[in-house]
Amino acid sequence: MHTVAVLALDGVIPFDIATPLEVFGRNRLPDGSPPYRVRVCSPSGEVDAGPMALRAPWGLDALADADTIVIPGVEDPLAEPPGEVLAALRDAAAAGTRIASICVGAFTLAATGLLDGRRATTHWIAAPALADHYPEVDVDPGVLYIDSGQFLTSAGGAAGLDLCLYMLRGDHGSAVAAAAARMAVVPLEREGGQAQFILRDHPPVPRGSVLEPVLRWMADNCGRDLTLDDIAVQARMSARSLNRHFRQQTGTTPLQWLHRVRIREAQHLLETTSYPVDRISAHVGFGSPAAFRERFKRVVGTSPHAYRRAFRQDGAPMAG
Template identity: 70%
Template sequence: MHTVAILALDDVIPFDLSTPLQAFGMCVLPDGRAAYRVRVCAAGRRVSAGAFTIEAPHGLDALADADTIVVPGTASDEQSPPAPEVLDALRSAAAAGTRIASICVGTFTLAAAGLLDGLRATTHWLAAPHLAERYPAVEVDADVLYVDNGQVLTSAGAAAGLDLCLHMIRRDHGSAVAAHAARLSVMPLEREGGQAQFIVHDQPPSPQGSALEPVLRWMEDNAGRDLTLDEIAARAGTSPRTLLRRFREQTGTTPLQWLHRARVRRAQYLLETTEHSVERIAAQAGFGSPTAFRDRFKRVTGVSPRAYRRAFH
């Protein structure tokens, strides 16, 4: 079982701490088994979390056999680096190949340990100028939700930390497990943000129990066809104008934009589970041409179909 160690430093931000606890702790595999063993670690027994204190069951030695270490932000991250023994433990883990991720201003801890030198990283946009000034060897990008450098990952604000956790779950266990984890966290299926997300979940958002639900299921089943607005409206038994209004009210998007997301999701599934060529997947997913497929796919996910397959096949 994959072990996740959450490093709680003094003055830890409670929401930053609870984000990985929830995402990894509630994550289950298709057969119902827990996907991760989660440990909370700290340099000392008690850790301040603002209005309360917590007792960490594990010390820094537990970082040595973790597969992933998550470093939440602290209220003092921008003012002073953590204790030397904490930085040494992170450096040792990195040297051993452990995956290390930060949430929000937890990026400052990774930077203090020298783990981000020469790498692109992000943090909360308010703290980004300070990070760039304090650690000039780090390429700070304040316009994205998270940055994945392979072994070392960083996220922006606390909510973006959940995006990052879901991204790591998907890397470890695939899209279906990540989608289930997102639903348990009541996470929006797609977020607007500076970085297009790898994770476009099982299907685009659909309002359960609404009058649109039957037509949305039909659109999902027929995403490979060249559906028109008039055809969708006829299926829904309404006019195109009324359909557009209801779609915006209930899904926050238009029928054709919803359909594009469904096609991208179908293409993701085919890229993950088959050896089909890009040309064949473009046709199966309902894109007019391989070029249109590549353009739309990269716009939604931020990567090309080929790069996506390398990452998630």
């Protein structure tokens, strides 16, 4: 069973520690079995959590046995974490453990040096301090969360819920994650003004999925006029089998998944270039600019022009 270790340090923010316990600890697979074993660990048994005290049943040795480590934020993120904590996190990283931070938990993760040279995020109000204190980290304050592979970081408390659901979906597929989202009464993938902030080329699927090669091919070729038959040929499956595997592994159809990839690529171009919207529409594989605008607004919650006004990066190159 996949073990999730939640690191509780003195000053831990209660909301941040509750989030992974809720997402990973209370949900079940379709057969009723628990997908995760969750352990709260700390350097000492008692943890000061501001208005209350917590008892952590496990010590730092639990980090060595974990498949995933979640680091909640603390009240004073600039306080130097205990050396034994940093050493345990570095050892876990060297062993290949997935490590995620919630909110200002990114400061603890950055203190290990593991985020040096990597893109990371935290609560927007703390982002300047993170960038100043850890200049080797590429801090992006304008995203919900960032998945850089082994290390994941999230913005403020609610974004920690988005990140945990994202990891759950990557581990066990959309159906399990959707059930967890319903229990928490939140959308599985947030739409509207923040949907664009999820920095991933395509929606995740369980590791080792038989679909992984064709999904990567679809992402690389999303600008082409792909049909279901084209995708099925690439996947070496019948169209019927392809649809069945997609439903099981991603919770959607091949063409719906392709449209999401195209919208993600369009978001990137709107943020980083001045290309006309019609040019972006053609580049990402929409034959009709009107169809692109309709699909973009349905997924993101706003028009391409409004999205660009809100999120275009300073210094983005002008269209040539």
